Amino acid sequence: MIAEVIIDSKVKKLNRKFDYKIPKNLEDIIEIGSRVLVPFGNLKSLEQGYIIKIKQQTDYEVKEIAGLEENLPEEKINLARWMARKYFCNVSECIKLMLTPGTRSKSKEDRILEKTINFVYLNKNYEEIDFSEIKGEKQKKLIEFLKQNQGLTIPEIEQITDISRATVNSLVKKGILKIVNTKIDRNPLINKKVEENNKLQLNENQQEAYKNVENAIEEKKFEEFLLYGVTGSGKTEVYLQLIEKVLKMNKSSIVLVPEISLTPQMLDRFIGRFGKEQIAVLHSKLSIGERHDEWNKIKENRAKIVIGARSAIFAPVQDLGIIIIDEEHDSSYKSEATPRYDAKEVAEKIAKEKNIPLLLGSATPDMETYFRTENSEITKLTLGKRANNSELPKVEVVDLKYELATGNKSMISTALYKEMEKNLKEKRQTILFLNRRGYSTFIMCRDCGYTLKCPNCNISLTYHISQNILKCHYCGHVERPVKICPNCNSSKIRYFGTGTQKLEQEIKKIFPKASTIRMDIDTVTKKNSHEKILNKFKEENIDILIGTQMVVKGHHFPKVTLVGVIAADGSLNQDDFRANERTYQILTQVAGRAGRDKLPGKVIIQTYNPNSFPIEYSKNGNYDLFYKTEIELRKQLKYPPFCDIILVGFTGEDEKEIKNVGDYTFKLLKQSLEKYEITIFPPTPAPIDKIQNKIRWRIIAKGTVTEDVTIILNKCLQKLYTMPIKHTQITISINPNNMM
Ligand code: ADP
Ligand code: ZN
Ligand code: ZN
Numbered sequence: 001m002i003a004e005v006i007i008d009s010k011v012k013k014l015n016r017k018f019d020y021k022i023p024k025n026l027e028d029i030i031e032i033g034s035r036v037l038v039p040f041g042n043l044k045s046l047e048q049g050y051i052i053k054i055k056q057q058t059d060y061e062v063k064e065i066a067g068l069e070e071n072l073p074e075e076k077i078n079l080a081r082w083m084a085r086k087y088f089c090n091v092s093e094c095i096k097l098m099l100t101p102g103t104r105s106k107s108k109e110d111r112i113l114e115k116t117i118n119f120v121y122l123n124k125n126y127e128e129i130d131f132s133e134i135k136g137e138k139q140k141k142l143i144e145f146l147k148q149n150q151g152l153t154i155p156e157i158e159q160i161t162d163i164s165r166a167t168v169n170s171l172v173k174k175g176i177l178k179i180v181n182t183k184i185d186r187n188p189l190i191n192k193k194v195e196e197n198n199k200l201q202l203n204e205n206q207q208e209a210y211k212n213v214e215n216a217i218e219e220k221k222f223e224e225f226l227l228y229g230v231t232g233s234g235k236t237e238v239y240l241q242l243i244e245k246v247l248k249m250n251k252s253s254i255v256l257v258p259e260i261s262l263t264p265q266m267l268d269r270f271i272g273r274f275g276k277e278q279i280a281v282l283h284s285k286l287s288i289g290e291r292h293d294e295w296n297k298i299k300e301n302r303a304k305i306v307i308g309a310r311s312a313i314f315a316p317v318q319d320l321g322i323i324i325i326d327e328e329h330d331s332s333y334k335s336e337a338t339p340r341y342d343a344k345e346v347a348e349k350i351a352k353e354k355n356i357p358l359l360l361g362s363a364t365p366d367m368e369t370y371f372r373t374e375n376s377e378i379t380k381l382t383l384g385k386r387a388n389n390s391e392l393p394k395v396e397v398v399d400l401k402y403e404l405a406t407g408n409k410s411m412i413s414t415a416l417y418k419e420m421e422k423n424l425k426e427k428r429q430t431i432l433f434l435n436r437r438g439y440s441t442f443i444m445c446r447d448c449g450y451t452l453k454c455p456n457c458n459i460s461l462t463y464h465i466s467q468n469i470l471k472c473h474y475c476g477h478v479e480r481p482v483k484i485c486p487n488c489n490s491s492k493i494r495y496f497g498t499g500t501q502k503l504e505q506e507i508k509k510i511f512p513k514a515s516t517i518r519m520d521i522d523t524v525t526k527k528n529s530h531e532k533i534l535n536k537f538k539e540e541n542i543d544i545l546i547g548t549q550m551v552v553k554g555h556h557f558p559k560v561t562l563v564g565v566i567a568a569d570g571s572l573n574q575d576d577f578r579a580n581e582r583t584y585q586i587l588t589q590v591a592g593r594a595g596r597d598k599l600p601g602k603v604i605i606q607t608y609n610p611n612s613f614p615i616e617y618s619k620n621g622n623y624d625l626f627y628k629t630e631i632e633l634r635k636q637l638k639y640p641p642f643c644d645i646i647l648v649g650f651t652g653e654d655e656k657e658i659k660n661v662g663d664y665t666f667k668l669l670k671q672s673l674e675k676y677e678i679t680i681f682p683p684t685p686a687p688i689d690k691i692q693n694k695i696r697w698r699i700i701a702k703g704t705v706t707e708d709v710t711i712i713l714n715k716c717l718q719k720l721y722t723m724p725i726k727h728t729q730i731t732i733s734i735n736p737n738n739m740m
Contacts, residue, residue, distance in 0.1 A: 001022045001027060001054060001056065002021060002055050003019070003030065003051045003055075003065065004051065004052050004055070005017065005020050005038055005049040006018075006091050006095075007038070007047050008096070017052065018038075018040075019062045020036075021063065023064050023065060029068060030051065032053065032074045032077055033071060033072035033073055033076060033077040034050070034051045035048060035070040036048075036051060036066070037049075037067040037069060038063065038066055039063050039066060046067070049092075050072070050092060052077055070099060070100065072095065073316075075353070076314075077095065079098075079346070080094035080095045080098065081094075082349065087339050088714060088717055094339050094341070098314045098316075100292060100296065100316075101291035101292050117153060118179045118181055119151045119152065119153060119179070119181075119182060120146065120150075120168060120177055120179055121146070121177065122147070122177060122178075123176055129176060134171075136167070138164075141161070142161070142177075145160075151180075154168055188281055188286050189279065192271055194271050195268065195272050196272055197272025198273075199240070202238070203234065205229075205233075205382065206237060209381035209383065213242055213322070213359055214242065214245055217245060217249075217356070221355055222352045222354075222356065222357070222358070223358075223379060224360070224377070225357060225358070225360065226361075226365055226373050226378050226379070226381065227383065228380055228381065229361075230385070231588075232386040233383035233384070233386055234386075235326070235361045236266065238383075239255065239324050242322055243255070244274075246321035247278075247305070250319070251304070251321030252304040252318055252321060253304065253320075253321060253322050253323075254308075254312060254313060254317060254322075254347075255306065255323075255325075255326065256310065256323075257326050257327065258326070258330040264530075264534065265534075266307075267281065270305065278302070278304050279303060280303035280307070280308075281294060282308030282309065282311065282315060283308050283312075284309060295315070295316065298315050298316055298317055298318075299316040309332065310333050310343040311343075313346050314346075320350070320354050321356055322358075323347045323350065323351050323356065323357075323358045324359045325344060325347060325359070325361065327361065327362055328366060329362045329365055329581075331737045338731065340731070340736070360378070363589070364588045367581055367630060367631065367634065367640070368640060368641045371631065391600050392595075392621055393595045393601030394603070395602075395605065396604050397607060397610045398413040398415050398605065399608075399610045400413065400567070400608050410506065410510070411506055411566055412510060413604070416606065417510070419562050420544075420562065423561060424513075424543055427541075428560070428599065429543060429544070429560045430562040430563070430564065431544075431551055431562070431593055432503065432547075433548075433551055433552060433564065433566065434498065434500050434546070435567075436462075436498065436499045436548070437462070437473075437521055438462035438464050438501055439465040439499050440495035441460065441498065443481075443482075443495050444493075444494060444496060445488060446494055447485065447490035447492050448488040450488065452470065452482065452486075456690070456693045457472055458689050458690040458691075461479070463481060464501065464522065465501050465505070466501065468480075468481060474688075500520045500522075500547065500548060501522075503566060511543075515543045515544070516543065516544045516546060517536060517542045517545055517546070518545075518546045519533045519545060519551055520548040521550075549586070551593070552586060552590045552593065557593065560593055560594055560595075561600065561601050562594060562604070563590055563594040563602075563604070564604050564606070565590055565605040565606060566606055567606060567607065568583065568605050568606065569608050569609055576738075576739045576740070577634070577637070577640070578739075580612075580613070580633075581614075583612075583618075584614040584617065584623075584630075587615065587618035588621060591618070591621070605618075613626065613630075614630075638702060640735050643702050643703060644702070644734055645736075646700070646701040646702070646703070646732065646733075647734075647736050648698060648731070648732050649696065649697075649730070649732075650696070650699075650728050650729070650730055651691075651694045651696050651728070651729050652694060652695060653695065653727055655695050657726065657728050658695055658697050661720070661723075662699065664723070665699060666682055666683055666699055669699065669716060672712050672715070673701075676703060682699070683697050683698065684697065684698065685698075686740065687740045713732055717732060
């Protein structure tokens with residue numbers, strides 16, 4: 001028998017298949033989806049490949065498959081092929097997302113995946129030991145010690161006694177001791193404290209929502225739902241009860257959350273309801289070994305609930321019963337690196353194939369999702385108010401232009417200052433949100449206007465005061481701060497813009513007695529330390545938490561009654577069709593942190609644009625009004641969901657080649673898409689035209705990306721790969737998150 005194999009190679013020739021003979025001894029075990037080792041070209045070493053088809057004969061003279069590594073279900077291979085077409089990438093790149101983490105790695109450390117520990121035991125019964133063989137006092141002592149304490153590790157023995165590893169080894173040689181190698185599971189939840197979280201009686205809205213989804217589960221049919229409700233309206237409780245339902249049917253659930261590592265409290269509620277044993281978590285902060293073990297726990301059907309970030313959608317669950325995507329508007333569900341897949345679209349594909357419901361949840365749905373509820377493609381389930389009847393916080397918008405005019409140059413407006421002061425007096429907690437980290441966000445010469453940029457990227461450097469360095473947030477380049485302008489030698493170099501470090505410093509100056517804690521990428525470095533920061537804030541009753549985006553994700557702090565947004569304009573002025581949507585979402589989410597419990601909450605939004613509609617509508621939490629305004633704009637300007645944006649990116653070091661490839665691609669696209677209503681704009685440099693020394697150009701096209709258009713785009717890409725292009729990488733993405 002012959003197998004068609006896709007070689008896992010970085011060589012960009014898309015998806016080329018090669019025939020191999022299946023050896024007799026593997027004929028019964030090899031199947032579509034198997035990961036195999038094959039000889040390839042003149043290479044001495046074997047290459048990894050995936051079987052996509054099995055057939056009787058071939059027209060070529062072929063080599064034999066050298067070995068089998070792992071079997072992947074055929075449905076996964078089909079999904080990978082569907083993804084490769086939809087997201088313009090290699091099948092093998094998609095398959096990698098579906099393999100047991102770590103097993104595909106070529107490096108040695110990652111290959112040591114099974115974690116085993118050596119335990120020391122006596123090899124014979126104590127009575128049988130011939131003590132005349134034993135000379136040293138240390139050796140006798142060790143035997144006596146082990147008589148009472150079998151099954152310790154060598155480091156433990158070294159720690160408890162003064163006996164060294166050498167003594168253990170010499171007794172092993174003599175056959176008196178033995179070392180037993182035992183496999184253990186690494187479990188990221190091992191140190192989690194479990195607080196029981198009892199099932200609640202659903203309120204009327206929750207029940208209505210629950211019943212709709214339950215119905216789809218019972219009838220075994222695909223249906224897509226949007227659970228639409230403000231933060232605190234009880235969405236999570238609905239998820240929990242649906243999962244319980246699915247579990248009772250002995251089926252599995254996948255729950256996607258934005259970056260699970262950032263929402264430990266969400267995880268706590270799942271563990272509190274279902275216990276640690278049947279839950280597996282998958283996210284980027286886990287070690288490769290932990291991911292490996294969690295993956296196997298799912299594969300072996302020991303864990304029936306998978307909670308994870310984007311890539312958990314590929315978890316090898318048995319008998320899937322429901323997919324839930326919380327905070328479905330979150331941009332992290334779309335991958336920005338190859339393969340550029342959208343976990344929501346993949347989830348929809350899987351749910352359709354398995355005839356199960358897909359439940360999306362949000363307080364501020366993605367414009368496209370909401371648009372689809374209006375077209376009845378998605379069933380909208382609304383939760384009206386907060387489930388524990390706490391009031392939504394009062395929101396006040398402060399005009400920073402007015403503050404400046406009245407002489408307040410501080411980052412804290414008079415209104416925010418007063419509220420913070422009051423909060424401190426009443427011993428309540430405050431969260432301040434600022435979406436820029438570092439100290440100063442750009443450095444400019446007052447005389448010549450020169451701004452300091454990263455030498456590798458066309459991006460301003462940020463000053464970090466704690467380490468006294470200038471840092472590029474794109475590539476990590478660092479340099480010493482300067483006092484003299486590198487361009488004109490003037491000494492009028494000034495540091496502008498405010499980051500979280502500067503804000504923290506200023507808060508300490510204004511409220512010297514208040515305790516503060518800061519949470520941004522710079523403080524959240526080591527594993528779990530986001531959780532530590534949040535726990536510290538909660539348990540030690542720190543007065544003020546200062547942070548970036550990270551502080552807005554689903555945390556629940558009963559004592560937080562005030563949230564201050566230092567500058568709401570950051571995300572507003574971006575050159576991106578989603579800027580309004582992002583602003584609305586982020587303001588609503590931040591506001592949702594205040595007054596979640598018995599105490600009423602207050603939110604102060606500082607801005608230079610108090611009348612812009614995303615700010616205006618977020619003030620009253622009026623998503624519907626926001627949606628109506630924004631969807632009209634999108635319609636007029638021909639943006640998604642009324643039209644798709646195709647972004648063809650060219651990156652590389654050779655600008656001349658990039659321009660040539662760009663021009664050629666432009667002509668090719670014009671020609672190939674002639675019949676379709678698609679406007680194609682000529683190649684231009686990207687807004688950020690250099691990152692990590694790679695020059696970036698792009699072509700933008702607007703139109704509707706149908707199945708046909710997708711096929712044509714794939715053909716264009718194939719054609720480009722047959723060209724003698726040396727240094728330029730070409731990518732295609734549809735409606736990317738990042739338009740920069
Ligand atoms: P969301 O996921 O929409 O933010 P949650 O499910 O976290 O909402 O619920 C918010 C709060 O309300 C939680 O403290 C939760 O325990 C409580 N809650 C949820 N549903 C109910 C209910 N049916 N009865 C009483 N309290 C509820
Ligand atoms: Zn200068
Ligand atoms: Zn850089």
